[in-house]
Amino acid sequence: MNQKKFMTLGIVGFFLLIVLIMFSNATFLTIDSGERGVLFRTFGSGLDKENIYQPGFHMVAPWNTMFVYEVREQQLEEEMEVLSSNGLNIKVDVTARIRPNYDQIGNIHETFGREYMQRLVRPEVRSAVRQVIGKFTPEELYSTKRDEVQTLITEELTNVLAKNYIDLRAILIRDIELPEKVRTAIEEKLEAEQGSLKYEYILTREKQEAERRLIEAQAKADANRILSASLSEKILQDKGIEATLELAKSPNSKVIVVGGSDNGGLPLILGGGN
Secondary structure (H helix, E strand, O other): OHHHHHHHHHHHHHHHHHHHHHHHHOEEEEEOOOEEEEEEEOOOOEEEEEEEEOOEEEEEOOOOEEEEEEOOOEEEEEEEEEEOOOOOEEEEEEEEEEEEOHHHHHHHHHHOOOOHHHHHHHHHHHHHHHHHHOOOOHHHHHOOOHHHHHHHHHHHHHHHHHOOOEEEEEEEEEEEEOOHHHHHHHHHHHHHHHHHHHHHHHHHHHHHHHHHHHHHHHHHHHHHHHHHHHOOHHHHHHHHHHHHHHHHOOOOEEEEEOOOOOOOOOOEEEEEEO
């Protein structure tokens, strides 16, 4: 009886020892804010992609492994040389801002692992930049098409990364550097074009001013012609007589000769006094 009891206590003690060893070797970890964890169960189903561990304190059995991922927005800066549409080497400095999807950490770990920035994001950024830059000439990249290039790269990358559980936040082209000779030639061309546009503007303005003056002169000429045509000799005589009659009413003494031959028959005022 004592032997049986002793064996029972021994078995219980053995299991307690195993449990004690388990807990003493268990991994205690804290997942910080901005991080998520995915657990690999060695003696279970393997990678547990369905359960994503949130920030906080966690205890992991010693035979399991917790993989912790930062899910904050991250930044990838890439400097590279690409070919333009006419085959010239262009240096491009690009920044990609990305963030892994919170609930897809398991899939990211299974497909790319913790090096997903190097295995996925960087190659895709380089590929998209090469593909888009290759559609434009150096002149377009230097002057008018930079915003369009940035938009096209963003569209290209957004679709590719989204299929691989990565959210593209932004693509920023920090610099596009052309070969020195090409840049100088483009600047001279742009300067010449600006000078030509300025000269055309001056010519247009002077032409408009000349047309304005011509119209103004023509209007004055037409007005004088109409006025001259309306002032007949009879009208002038009538106007002269009306003026004479008004003067005759004045108390001042004067001599008026009516019908003078030298002035077209108009009344002539010879003098007057008080």
